[in-house]
Amino acid sequence: MQPKISIIIPMYNVEKYLRRCLDSVKNQTFSDWVAICVDDGSLDNCGKIAEEYAKTDKRFIVIHKKNGGLSDARNAGMPYANGKYIMFLDSDDFIHPQTMEIAYNLAEKNKSDIVSFTYDRFYRPQLMVRHVLHLDTDNVVPFGVKKRYDIEKIQTRTTNDIFEYATERTHNKTNPNRKWLIKHCQVWKNLYKKSLIKDIPFIKGILFEDFPWWSAVMLKRPRTTVVPLPLYYYIPNFGGIVLSEKQLRIMHSLCVGIKTAYKLYKQKADKIQMKKWQSLFMWFFVNWAFRKLKYLKNDTEIQSARDEFIEMNKIGVFNDVPDEWYDLREKIYKFIGDYK
Secondary structure, eight states: OOOSEEEEEEESSOHHHHHHHHHHHHTOSOOOEEEEEEEESOSSSHHHHHHHHHHHOTTEEEEEEOOOOHHHHHHHHGGGOOSSEEEEOOTTOEEOTTHHHHHHHHHHHHTOSEEEEEEOTTHHHHHHHHHHTTOOOTTOOOGGGGOOOOGGGOOOEEESOGGGTEESSOOOTTOTTGGGOEESOOGGGEEEEHHHHTTOOOOTTOSOTHHHHHHHHHTTOOOEEEEEEEEEEOOOOTTOHHHHSOHHHHHHHHHHHHHHHHHHHHHHOOHHHHHHHIIIIIHHHHHHHHHGGGGOOSHHHHHHHHHHHHHHHHTTTTSSOOGGGHHHHHHHHHHHGGGO
16 A cells, blocks of 8 residues: 655664664654665664564565665665655654654645755754763754644745745845745755656765755745744764765765756756756855865866866856856856866
8 A cells, every 4th residue: 555655764884873763753643654764785784773673564664785875775765665755864863753744734735745844953063062072962862852743733834936945045034034944955854745756866976965956856846835843853973974075075076966957957947947046056056166175185186176167167057147156256267267
């Protein structure tokens, strides 16, 4: 029987956190789900732990595969996701007990393609501080996880124009719409209708794959309900991939994402969508990639970076620039020199 929600959980060397993650799914107040646990070639006991859950609860499905990275693991889980809706959960994180109940009911009530919630913005900084102070981080329970919500009283906002709310921009605290903004593009803080995302794969082999994927999702004009509740608990993996990767690979990944998304928008977006996407997303990632140049170690790495920016320029990424990013574009042109 088709479940209402399929939740895809990529797993790689996170046995320390995995039980908490899977327990948060098992203990949902909403029961009609299937969890697809993708063992991405873990070298620890992730696969065995997930199999334990599958033996006692048929709603857990375990897939074992060779290591291919986060994008590849999510892509591998998609063929098994036969629910009407899909969620993503990173295996070192966990969710509020009512996450599925709230998201599903709002999706059905508002006939939405996406229900966008948020993450607890106090919990992660708290763990970071405790880590620096060499205090326990494993047994800290976020205060909000015990809170129970009355779905009928939850405030939401529904839109047919996701570009009105999705942004990388930092908004002033006095902005009356601030709480309704879908800040950043993490894929795990949304419930998606499967029909919306089933043909949008994640780019394999890059970091920050969320950006080009989310850009493609927005281009489909999804009807979106925003619910500003902290239903996701994001755990800093202190030895995680983002903290340990070489800066050149980070820059390369960002450039691949920018080029992929730009080509898609150039092909399919109307002028208004293109302008909003560039202003609200693209140039923030261009800036992020350019800032990585100061960490590069030698001429070979610098030339590799220059080649990336030259290629972006050739396809037109820097042609249209908002006033606020004009100085950045001039710095990029100076960096790539005669190739401009």
